[in-house]
Amino acid sequence: MTEQLEYHHGQSKAVRELLVFTLGQEEYGIDILKVQEIRGYEAVTRIANAPAFIKGVVNLRGSIVPIVDMRIKFGLGEPVYNAFTVVIILNIFQRTVGMVVDGVSDVIQLAEDELRDPPEFGSVVETTYIEGLGTQGERMVIIVDIERLMSSDEMALVDITDRG
């Protein structure tokens, strides 16, 4: 992804636009082009025998869309559901998936020189889905490859046979 952008826009100009959401005290950024819309939380239909972080499915204008609670998945923040609970609807690998987060803070533009390599934590923290760290002054945004995360085995969102 990063290489592609460099290739198209040249080294210095590469700017990535990210949607930043919060989970607990942490800020995460995802490629804004993967975001379809942001909605409030509505009652879901539970799916039997699914992992706890898969809340269920909702009717999104006629499509059946699964809802994942990232707070449960990452063990961050309080999984409460009220009028202020936010769901980010993602459009990834030709699918629509809803993602519950603590809140959406803003949209930032990140220049190439504000990008840092993902940290090495050894086996303490799973860093496969972290593309890098974005820094703007004191602020640090964890940039997540949301497509890779959502299609991973541990999310249990996709059948193994469906994965490309």
Add this chain to the structure above:
Amino acid sequence: MSQFHQVFFDETDEHLATMESVLLGIDLAAPDGEDLNAIFRAAHSIKGGAATFGFADLAALTHILENLLDKVRKGSMRLTADMVDACLNAKDVLAAMLGAHRGGEAVANPAISAVETWLEGLVAGGSAVAPPLAEAAQSPAEPAVCTTLYVELDCCLPATDYQALLQSLTALGELSVVQEGGGHDQLPWVLIFTSTLAADEVAESLAFSISPEHFRITQDHGQQDEGDFGLFLSSSIAIPTQTAAASIAFEDDGFGLFEPLAPAAGDSGPAADMLYEEDGFGLFAPVAGPAAAPAAPAMLHEEEGFGLFAPLEPAAPEQAVAAVPTVAAVAAPRQERAAPAVENSIRVNIDKVDLLLNLVGELVITQSMLTQSSQELDAVQYERLLGGISALQRNSRELQEAVMSIRMTPIAFVFNRFPRVVRDLAGKLGKQIELKMVGENTELDKGFIEKLADPLTHLVRNSLDHGVEAPEVRVAKGKSAVGRLTLRAFHQGSSIVIEVTDDGAGLNRERILAKARERGMPVSDALSDSEVWGLIFEAGFSTATEVTDVSGRGVGMDVVKRNIQSMGGRIDIDSMPDFGTTISIRLPLTLAIMDGMSVRVGHDIYVIPLSFVLESLQPQAQELKTVAGRGQLVNVRGQYLPIVSLAAFFGNADAVAASDPTRAILVIVEAGGYQLALLVDELIGQQQFVVKNLETNYRKVEGMSGATIMGDGRVALILDISIIARHNQRPAPTAARQAMTDEA
């Protein structure tokens, strides 16, 4: 480009289907000219399309096929059963090649060359004219530039030289002799030569054999009008100086009705009037020459068909005029007959239709939400609003039906393959079968069409192999030697019923029971007929005494049943010894909409497809039994059925049913031959549901076949009863036996 390819593929499919159906229906003894034309046209269109899009292999094979058909069509060869077989075989290979171009498996070369050799053998076998070289076929990208030339040869050479000349021309393209020269009248040879060569190239090659002043080559301009309704006269193409007048009326491919008249033959230079019509519905009459002259030989050549003509005596103009109306009158019905072939339809990608269907589904859901919330409103105060809502309800329902009907396709698309299947099988099995199809125009969801083909083919093969007896057996039983197989489709309520009926031996109750015992199935002689028939749907069950390549391997009937059930349908058998068997398949009208029963388990709502539901009841305490302290059974009129608690299956803690079944409802369902009782909290209602796929955005969920959106906009999951039944691995009969030993 690829979208044109798709259109070509679709059209070729249609052409192949036409070819097959006409071939199957053709009467060998007296083939109808129109049928032969239809087959030829189909092959011709495929060749043209294939060449345009650069599918050289398709074009090459159709070219050979076309050669054969052309000869038959023109009457120079008699149609034989072998030819029909070869053509059918070629059709199969073409279909396979088409599949390969679509991205399927490539066709083995031997298969292609085998059918090519077969066809070529036929072309060569019955005709004095050798098949044209494959040159045109091998450069199929440009058959469109074929030119038709008129070649006239003076008869100044020995006959043997002409034969050699003709043969050398045949090697270059398609040659037909319009008029044989020689004889007392010293007539010139008139040939029509179609090839990729230009006139001057032909002239060059002819010049090797005869000197230039003895032949003339004229280009036929009518070729440009190929495919049109050409009305044209090409007169006086060449004026031979020493020969007698020849008026040549030539008709190649159409339904020309014409009256050639003797030309105005001047004493100095007789004219050759030529009428030529390539491919249309020509209606023409040559204009009479200005001056009547001594009668000249009028040559008429008609290749095939429907020409109604009579040579007239040297023309009287009024006669010619009088002839025209007759001609027009006869020709008119022909055009009318051709008209219905032009279908008033458009091709639309199925995705667009599905999108439309989804949007309408949305509309219906929104409308039912509106209706639901409007029920609390005061009927007097909001009269206009409520009136509007009920109008919206009506309109959206009609809209939904209309959109749904777009997906509806006549079942003929499935049935059409059976004349071929039956023909091939009957030949292989040495049986005589008469196939009758009723209700081919019954419409059903397009999604079913493809899925129905395999199960139906299986049933038909089964009926032919096991059902219908060999002719001598039939005669011994006092039946007609020809077995009858009927495919029938009709609507019944909101389902479509498809029946496969044969008048064969019927199912053998004793043999099925014996076979079941042999396989260790718990059966008793007290089973009802329909229960016995149901056994043949068990996996690995075949009563055929010997295994043939047609059927008898015991794979199939269980697959058939599973396929039909996966479409939300069911299958029934009705059989009478020596009267025959009827297998009926009952399917919902559409895949997208399903009749279901919604049930509540705790706070969750689930939908059970109605096709699986037998009945529902509230159990009494004395009807409930346990096995070994864990498995629960319910006694339904003497039959013990295992109880499956949906709450336990889906891990719902909030359901009351799990604690006290007598406060709950049991829904008796049947799947895969097992009956079981699903324990739910409450029945909510029975209605139609728009089926949504869970896998579009999520994954397959164990025990669920899909999801639907309820009137309040919430999602409800649709249960996959066969999975739940399989999970509950205890087969019902065994369970029942256990219960009986328990009681004893």
